[in-house]
Amino acid sequence: MEGRNVVDIPPYKRDVNTVFQSYALFPHMTVYENIAYGLRMKGVPKSAQAERVQEVLRMVQLEPLGNRKPMQLSGGQQQRVAVARALINKPKVLLLDEPLGALDLKLRKQMQIELKHLQQKLEITFIYITHDQEEALTMSDRIAVMNQGRIEQVAAPKEIYDSPQSKYVADFIGETNLMEVKVLSHKGNGVVLDFSGSRLGGRLGKNQQMAETMILSVRPERIRLDKEERLEQSFALPGIVEETIFVGSFVRTIVRLADGTQIFTMSPSMGKAGFVAGENVWVSWDEEDGIVIGA
Secondary structure, X not given: OOOOOOOOOOHHHOOEEEEXXXXXXXXXXXXXXXXXXXXXXXXXXXXXXXXHHHHHHHHOOOXXXXXXXXXXXXXXXXXXXXXXXXXXXXOOEEEEEOOOOOOOHHHHHHHHHHHHHHHHHHOOEEEEEXXXXXXXXXXXXXXXXXXXXXXXXXXXXXXXXXXXXXXXXXHHOOOOEEEEEEEEEEEOOEEEXXXXXXXXXXXXXXXOOOOOEEEEEEOHHHOEEEOOOOOOXXXXXXXXXXXXXXXXXXXXXXXXXXXXXXXXXXXXXXXXXXXXXXXXXXXXXXHHHEEEEEO
16 A cells, blocks of 8 residues: 555554445444544544544535434435445545445446545545446446456456456456457457358457467447448358347347357447347458457
8 A cells, every 4th residue: 555565464554444335334323423433433532523524424415414323314325424434534545345236226326426526536545346347347447357366457447348358357347249269360469260161350459379269259339230241341240130139228139140159239229120030130340349369
């Protein structure tokens, strides 16, 4: 922390506070007393406590609720109290352990924005633990994707999404189509691939070593579906639409290729007629949108 290795420092001496998934508020204390608890444990005078608590209550927009008990608050309000209690001692690092897991979807999205703004205002490092990939992309300046205790990749959200360094990262962050391919040739980052007898193009992912067999990752929203083959495209794969699913702002289309591979696509639902089950289509994407990674 701040350039200092804290591994050998006892946890209670590290300047870190935690927001738990269950909030862990004291039910017999008021909001004010919950927030002031850390100051009381540190022996801060009551006069100074009041000023600090009021400042934090304003920050989390709970000023009128200081005398209520946790059971009299909504889930979002309880979450704010837990954050305020963790911030009152001005830690160098705030660890948030899936803090929004108990909230409904709409409130969770609202609280994501509020927490991000709070972090930017306070300029405190937030370590945010989540299993929700969309939440990770929304909240972070930098993401560490972990697999069985091993960090697979650390990067900015856009790089994690657009240039995954492993099959696990590509599959775990967002949705993707993964295809086993054979490398025919490569020049720079451009790679010519064979997939079930069809020649495809792709872009070699960052820090990848070339091998005879690799994995091609293509995000669903980068895939085009056409009712007829376009001659100007460098490649297109024939397939049959298996299912279309309307999901509000976008339509999810599942296509079965000739070799039996399922391809998932997503496109905006803009009122235009889409594809129907059983329809023949051609599947394509821009070569730079196909990321080639180690198998």
